[in-house]
Amino acid sequence: MSKCTKRKLRGRLWTTTKGIPMHLIVDGKPIDIEADPEMPLLWALRDLAGKTGPKFGCGIAACGACTVHMDGTPVRSCILPLREVQGEITTIEGISTDGKLHPVQQAWLEEQVAQCGYCQAGQIMSAVALLDEIDNPSDEDIDNAMGGNLCRCGTYPRIRAAIKKAAALKTAGI
Amino acid sequence: MRAFIVIATSAIMVFAMATWVLAQETQTPATVDAAAGLPEWEKIYAVFSHPRCANCHVEDDHPRWSGAHYGKTRFHAFNVQRGIDGSGLGNPGLRCMTCHFETNSAVLHGPPGAENWHLAPAEMVWFGKSSGEICAQIKDPARNGGRTLAEVAEHVRSDKLVGWGWSPGPGREPAPGSAEETYQAIEKWAAAGAPCP
Ligand code: FES
Ligand code: FES
Numbered sequence: 001m002s003k004c005t006k007r008k009l010r011g012r013l014w015t016t017t018k019g020i021p022m023h024l025i026v027d028g029k030p031i032d033i034e035a036d037p038e039m040p041l042l043w044a045l046r047d048l049a050g051k052t053g054p055k056f057g058c059g060i061a062a063c064g065a066c067t068v069h070m071d072g073t074p075v076r077s078c079i080l081p082l083r084e085v086q087g088e089i090t091t092i093e094g095i096s097t098d099g100k101l102h103p104v105q106q107a108w109l110e111e112q113v114a115q116c117g118y119c120q121a122g123q124i125m126s127a128v129a130l131l132d133e134i135d136n137p138s139d140e141d142i143d144n145a146m147g148g149n150l151c152r153c154g155t156y157p158r159i160r161a162a163i164k165k166a167a168a169l170k171t172a173g174i
Numbered sequence: 175m176r177a178f179i180v181i182a183t184s185a186i187m188v189f190a191m192a193t194w195v196l197a198q199e200t201q202t203p204a205t206v207d208a209a210a211g212l213p214e215w216e217k218i219y220a221v222f223s224h225p226r227c228a229n230c231h232v233e234d235d236h237p238r239w240s241g242a243h244y245g246k247t248r249f250h251a252f253n254v255q256r257g258i259d260g261s262g263l264g265n266p267g268l269r270c271m272t273c274h275f276e277t278n279s280a281v282l283h284g285p286p287g288a289e290n291w292h293l294a295p296a297e298m299v300w301f302g303k304s305s306g307e308i309c310a311q312i313k314d315p316a317r318n319g320g321r322t323l324a325e326v327a328e329h330v331r332s333d334k335l336v337g338w339g340w341s342p343g344p345g346r347e348p349a350p351g352s353a354e355e356t357y358q359a360i361e362k363w364a365a366a367g368a369p370c371p
Pocket of ligand 2: 114115116117118119120150151152153154155
């Protein structure tokens with residue numbers, strides 16, 4: 001093992017070399033993997049299941065870039081060990097249906113929300129969860145739901161506008 | 175005569191009811207042994223007022239963060255709140271369980287975890303309260319989840335989220351003692367008449 005790889009692995013709490021068989025449902029499809037139960041879900045999604053939509057930002061649930069849904073509840077996949085995964089996982093790659101964008105994705109496009117885009121998969125997953133529970137969120141509802149999703153590019157005003165547009169699109173059945 | 179019996183019976187019933195309600199409210203046995211009870215209360219207060227417990231027993235909507243790495247005690251970051259429905263489970267789109275799972279993150283500053291992570295109901299307020307105020311609260315079924323003191327003790331001993339206070343994960347100071355020791359202290363304090371300072 002090179003010095004560089006050793007350095008990267010030091011402090012990691014799971015191993016990539018030995019695993020046990022596990023069965024996940026991701027974006028509606030069954031996925032069989034072999035992984036260390038301590039491995040965070042994000043690693044399994046990106047490295048083992050090929051779902052690179054969720055992003056790694058901080059690794060300590062402090063930025064929201066890795067947000068996916070577990071049975072509809074948003075979770076920070078960078079910190080959720082595989083042994084605690086119970087229920088179906090939905091990533092940004094699984095929210096459109098029949099080739100049609102989810103209203104939140106459509107609104108994001110129309111409002112041109114993204115700048116660098118790195119945080120946006122997580123932003124969208126939190127916004128989807130918010131609109132699943134509140135049809136027409138106020139500014140306060142949006143602040144309450146989105147406070148854990150950081151954007152270094154400062155796209156917050158456009159995120160707010162897009163959530164309101166998505167609410168309207170959803171209500172109109174678009 | 176009949177009217178007198180009816181009135182007397184009613185008066186006895188009202189008196190009995192009032193006594194029962196008072197007993198339920200205060201849960202204080204007839205005799206109070208302050209010398210035996212107060213030292214036990216001090217052990218209980220040291221736990222209940224400790225940041226691992228009090229930071230989520232708040233009157234307002236904001237859980238607190240505190241500890242060596244935080245400087246002074248502060249609101250939980252990310253605009254985390256009790257929840258507009260009052261559930262203590264957070265708000266739609268950002269639930270407590272978005273980040274707090276069933277076990278502690280092993281990473282410093284990673285989110286701690288225990289089963290059913292949530293804020294205590296607002297009436298069970300410990301954060302910023304005096305020893306006497308917490309003592310009165312814990313004896314009041316209207317503000318302790320409708321529990322007898324025996325049930326409070328059992329809750330402290332067996333609830334997984336309460337138990338987290340003694341094993342809070344890396345970088346956090348645990349509450350003093352243990353769940354079992356706190357259970358024993360509550361039992362002894364209750365047996366001594368549950369005196370408050
Ligand atoms: S990478 Fe998961 S919250 Fe930052
Ligand atoms: S768009 Fe760049 S971090 Fe959010």
